[in-house]
Amino acid sequence: MSELIQTSDDALMAEALALAARGRGATSPNPMVGALVTQRGYVVGRGYHARAGGRHAEVVALDEAGDAATGGWLYCTLEPCCHKGRTGPCVERIVQAGLAAVVVGVEDPDPRVRGAGIRYLRERGISVTVGVREAEATRLNEAFFTVQRRARPFVTMKVALSLDGKIAVAPGERTQLTGHEASAHAHDVRGVVDAIAVGSETVVVDDPLLTARGAERQRPLVRVVFDTRMRTPPTARLLGTLDAGPVVIVTTEAGVARWPDRAGGLERAGAVVEVLPARDPAAALSRLLVHDVSDLLLEGGALLHQSMWGAGLVDRVRLYLAPVVLGETGVAWVPLGQVSIATLGESAPRWLGRDLLLETDVHRVD
Ligand SMILES: NC(=O)c1ccc[n+]([C@@H]2O[C@H](COP(=O)([O-])OP(=O)(O)OC[C@H]3O[C@@H](n4cnc5c(N)ncnc54)[C@H](OP(=O)(O)O)[C@@H]3O)[C@@H](O)[C@H]2O)c1
Incomplete structure (x- = not known):
C-alpha cells in the first residue's frame, strides 16, 4: 500500500494529469495519459503512457496495484480505450480487475472510442464519472485533439x-x-x-x-x-x-x-x-x-x-x-x-x- 489520501476527485485527477505530462515528447501520435488506482483511501497504483507502442497508463497503474485494485477506483485523464491498437483494449482489463468506479478527465475524441469505452464500462456495472478537470485534460493533449477534430x-x-x-x-x-x-x-x-x-x-x-x-x-x-x-x-x-x-x-x-x-x-x-x-x-x-x-x-x-x-x-x-x-x-x-x-x-x-x-x-x- 502507498500513502493514505484524504483528497478529492479533483486533486487525484490533478495528480494523474501530472503523471500524464511525464510522457510529453514521447507518446505522439498517441495522447499523453496518466492513471491512478485507489483503494480505501490509499493510492495503490500509478501509471502513465511513456511512449507510443508502450503499455497504456491504466494498464501500468493496474499492474502496479495488482490484487489491491479489486473494488477500487481508477482515475484516468482520458477515456480508456475500447479498441485493439498496438495493445489490448483497456476497458477489458479494467473489468477483469474488478474496479468499482472509474473517473475520467475527458472523453477520447478518437472516432474508434468517443464514449464507447465509457458505455462499455457502465454496461458492466462500473460507475463512471466523466469531466473532472476536463479543460486541463483536453489542453494537455491539444495536438491529439486537433488531429482528431481538424484532421x-x-x-x-x-x-x-x-x-x-x-x-x-x-x-x-x-x-x-x-x-x-x-x-x-x-x-x-x-x-x-x-x-x-x-x-x-x-x-x-x-x-x-x-x-x-x-x-x-x-x-x-x-x-x-x-x-x-x-x-x-x-x-x-x-x-x-x-x-x-x-x-x-x-x-x-x-x-x-x-x-x-x-x-x-x-x-x-x-x-x-x-x-x-x-x-x-x-x-x-x-x-x-x-x-x-x-x-x-x-x-x-x-x-x-x-x-x-x-x-x-x-x-x-x-x-x-x-x-x-x-x-x-x-x-x-x-x-x-x-x-x-x-x-x-x-x-x-x-x-x-x-x-x-x-x-x-x-x-x-x-
Ligand atoms: N526571425 C525568424 O524567426 C525567422 C525564421 C525563419 C526565417 N527567417 C528569415 O526569413 C527569410 C525568408 O522568409 P521568406 O518570407 O522570404 O520566405 P519563406 O517563407 O522562408 O519561404 C517562402 C517560399 O516557400 C515556398 N512555399 C511553399 N508553399 C508555400 C506556402 N503555402 N506559402 C508560402 N510559401 C510557400 C514558396 O516557394 P515555392 O513557390 O517554390 O513553393 C515561397 O517562395 C530569411 O531571411 C530568413 O532568414 C526568419
Whole structure:
C-alpha cells in the first residue's frame, strides 16, 4: 500500500494529469495519459503512457496495484480505450480487475472510442464519472485533439522579431536575433514537438539544421520544407542530418512535372518528396499526418507564416521579441496589424534573458 489520501476527485485527477505530462515528447501520435488506482483511501497504483507502442497508463497503474485494485477506483485523464491498437483494449482489463468506479478527465475524441469505452464500462456495472478537470485534460493533449477534430496537426507559428517587426537584417542575410536564453528555449521546444517546418527561402538563405540542439529528444524529428520549386539544394545541411529525423519536401504535381531532376536529386539525397495536387496549405498539413506529425512548429519565414495564418491554420503564436531595431532594410514579418501584438500581450510575457517571450492561442481546443 502507498500513502493514505484524504483528497478529492479533483486533486487525484490533478495528480494523474501530472503523471500524464511525464510522457510529453514521447507518446505522439498517441495522447499523453496518466492513471491512478485507489483503494480505501490509499493510492495503490500509478501509471502513465511513456511512449507510443508502450503499455497504456491504466494498464501500468493496474499492474502496479495488482490484487489491491479489486473494488477500487481508477482515475484516468482520458477515456480508456475500447479498441485493439498496438495493445489490448483497456476497458477489458479494467473489468477483469474488478474496479468499482472509474473517473475520467475527458472523453477520447478518437472516432474508434468517443464514449464507447465509457458505455462499455457502465454496461458492466462500473460507475463512471466523466469531466473532472476536463479543460486541463483536453489542453494537455491539444495536438491529439486537433488531429482528431481538424484532421491536421496542431500548428504553432514561431518567430523571432525585432522591435520594428523584422525577421532578418536584410534579404538573403542570415540573422541571429535572439540571445542565448531564447535560443535555448526554442531548442527545448524542438525537443518535444513532432516536426519543424520552414519555407524554401529560409533553407536557401539560412541553410538551417533544424535539429534540437542541447535538448534531450527521444524520437526522430521530422523536418519539413514547403518548396514547390524544390530549390532546397541536395547539399543542404538539413539533408546531412538525416540521423536526426526525416526531411520531407512538400511540392506539387506541377512542380515535379516542371523540375523532375530536382525531385530526383532530393530523393537521392535522402529526402521524402511529398507531391500534392496543387499548392494548398490545409492539404499540405493534413498530408503530414502520414508522417505521424501531430504537433508542428512553423518556424518561418514570413511568406509561409502569412500563408498559414491567412488560411486560418495557426493554433498558437509564439513570438520572441528581441530588443533590436533593424530599420528599413530589414525583412518584414507578416503585417503586425494581422497578428495583433495587443492580443499577444494578453498572454503573460516572460523574459528570456534580454528577449521577451509572448505566446497566445488562436484556436483553443477546450
Ligand atoms: N526571425 C525568424 O524567426 C525567422 C525564421 C525563419 C526565417 N527567417 C528569415 O526569413 C527569410 C525568408 O522568409 P521568406 O518570407 O522570404 O520566405 P519563406 O517563407 O522562408 O519561404 C517562402 C517560399 O516557400 C515556398 N512555399 C511553399 N508553399 C508555400 C506556402 N503555402 N506559402 C508560402 N510559401 C510557400 C514558396 O516557394 P515555392 O513557390 O517554390 O513553393 C515561397 O517562395 C530569411 O531571411 C530568413 O532568414 C526568419
